[in-house]
Amino acid sequence: MSKEQEYHPLISDPADDIDADPSPLGPSSWTARWTSKITRGMLAGLLTVETVALVISIVTLFKRVPHPTCTVPASSQRVLYSPALSAVEHEVQVYNVGFTGDLSPFQRPSSPKLDQMWSDLYNFGISRITKEEAAQLPNKTHAIPGDPGHYIAELDVFHNLHCLNKVRMALDPDYYPDWRISTTNNHIPSQKNATEHVGHCIDWIRQSIMCTGDTSVIVWQWENWVNASIVKGNVAHTCRKFDKLQEWAKDRMLLKAYDPTVHIEDDIVDRNSTRPIPTQQNSDYKPGPISPE
Numbered sequence: 477m478s479k480e481q482e483y484h485p486l487i488s489d490p491a492d493d494i495d496a497d498p499s500p501l502g503p504s505s506w507t508a509r510w511t512s513k514i515t516r517g518m519l520a521g522l523l524t525v526e527t528v529a530l531v532i533s534i535v536t537l538f539k540r541v542p543h544p545t546c547t548v549p550a551s552s553q554r555v556l557y558s559p560a561l562s563a564v565e566h567e568v569q570v571y572n573v574g575f576t577g578d579l580s581p582f583q584r585p586s587s588p589k590l591d592q593m594w595s596d597l598y599n600f601g602i603s604r605i606t607k608e609e610a611a612q613l614p615n616k617t618h619a620i621p622g623d624p625g626h627y628i629a630e631l632d633v634f635h636n637l638h639c640l641n642k643v644r645m646a647l648d649p650d651y652y653p654d655w656r657i658s659t660t661n662n663h664i665p666s667q668k669n670a671t672e673h674v675g676h677c678i679d680w681i682r683q684s685i686m687c688t689g690d691t692s693v694i695v696w697q698w699e700n701w702v703n704a705s706i707v708k709g710n711v712a713h714t715c716r717k718f719d720k721l722q723e724w725a726k727d728r729m730l731l732k733a734y735d736p737t738v739h740i741e742d743d744i745v746d747r748n749s750t751r752p753i754p755t756q757q758n759s760d761y762k763p764g765p766i767s768p769e
């Protein structure tokens with residue numbers, strides 16, 4: 477009997493129980509039976525080891541999922557505290573596309589009127605919040621000297637707009653010479669060197685756009701007049717109502733001058749140094765205790 481035949485039963489009928497096989501086939505058959513038993517034992521052993529290994533791997537993998545401290549995991553829908561969350565309302569907005577035929581009121585030459593329009597967007601952005609609100613911020617802020625129980629704050633939306641306005645000004649240096657981005661040749665002593673500030677602003681806006689991650693969808697639609705599908709920007713966006721945020725800030729506008737040289741100690745815990753940003757794993761995150769003033 478050839479080796480091939482010898483091992484035939486294993487291959488041809490793996491479901492066949494060798495022990496129950498009623499037909500004795502001589503010495504070679506005996507060898508085959510034992511080979512079969514050993515192989516089955518090894519296979520079963522291997523299968524067990526592999527299964528155990530797989531279970532261990534899966535358990536280890538789940539245990540090793542890092543607990544983020546600086547970013548909120550994608551699964552978390554939690555939003556960090558802001559005293560302006562109560563002012564957040566949504567609405568559907570269609571942007572001005574910004575090309576001829578659909579220009580926004582802001583697309584006009586530099587002028588006092590345009591400066592005023594930009595100023596009206598954000599020039600009330602430094603706010604005065606209560607101690608109770610300040611105590612819930614993820615980052616500690618400072619008390620306002622001479623205004624007991626109130627703290628200084630600024631919603632980033634207004635800082636973003638300020639930044640974009642500076643970039644706009646830098647793009648029209650003949651009208652805004654102070655905001656000319658300096659090169660070694662065009663710097664005049666009377667102007668500010670806006671290079672650093674504008675650089676900060678462009679990168680801040682980049683990070684803000686990436687942070688917000690607008691998932692509104694720009695579409696293509698067929699146009700008979702060109703026999704082509706054309707990209708369409710005038711689509712629906714889910715927006716936070718900007719006027720509600722403006723209202724919030726105007727109601728809390730810091731009117732008197734803020735003296736940054738006065739240090740005021742308080743009992744507000746700096747969450748940054750004591751607690752991680754809330755995640756689903758840390759859903760017991762609560763505002764720290766606030767002592768009466």
Ligand SMILES: *[C@@H]1O[C@H](CO)[C@@H](O)[C@H](O)[C@H]1NC(C)=O
Nearest residue numbers: 658659660663669670671672
């Ligand atoms: C303007 O500021 C930039 C960035 O800080 C610096 O690299 C550059 O040398 C400055 N230019 C002048 C003319 O001072």
Ligand SMILES: *[C@@H]1O[C@H](CO)[C@@H](O)[C@H](O)[C@H]1NC(C)=O
Nearest residue numbers: 698699700701702703704705
């Ligand atoms: C668009 O395609 C149709 C069919 O091929 C043709 O009759 C028509 O003239 C085209 N229109 C333009 C604006 O090219």
Ligand SMILES: *[C@@H]1O[C@H](CO)[C@@H](O)[C@H](O)[C@H]1NC(C)=O
Nearest residue numbers: 615616617746747748749750
């Ligand atoms: C917050 O934490 C960072 C690093 O974790 C540290 O550099 C920074 O000074 C902290 N801020 C405060 C106000 O404690």
Ligand SMILES: *[C@@H]1O[C@H](CO)[C@@H](O)[C@H](O)[C@H]1NC(C)=O
Nearest residue numbers: 546614615616747748752753
């Ligand atoms: C604000 O808190 C974040 C998150 O804990 C921390 O990384 C950052 O350094 C803090 N910044 C300040 C100015 O405290």
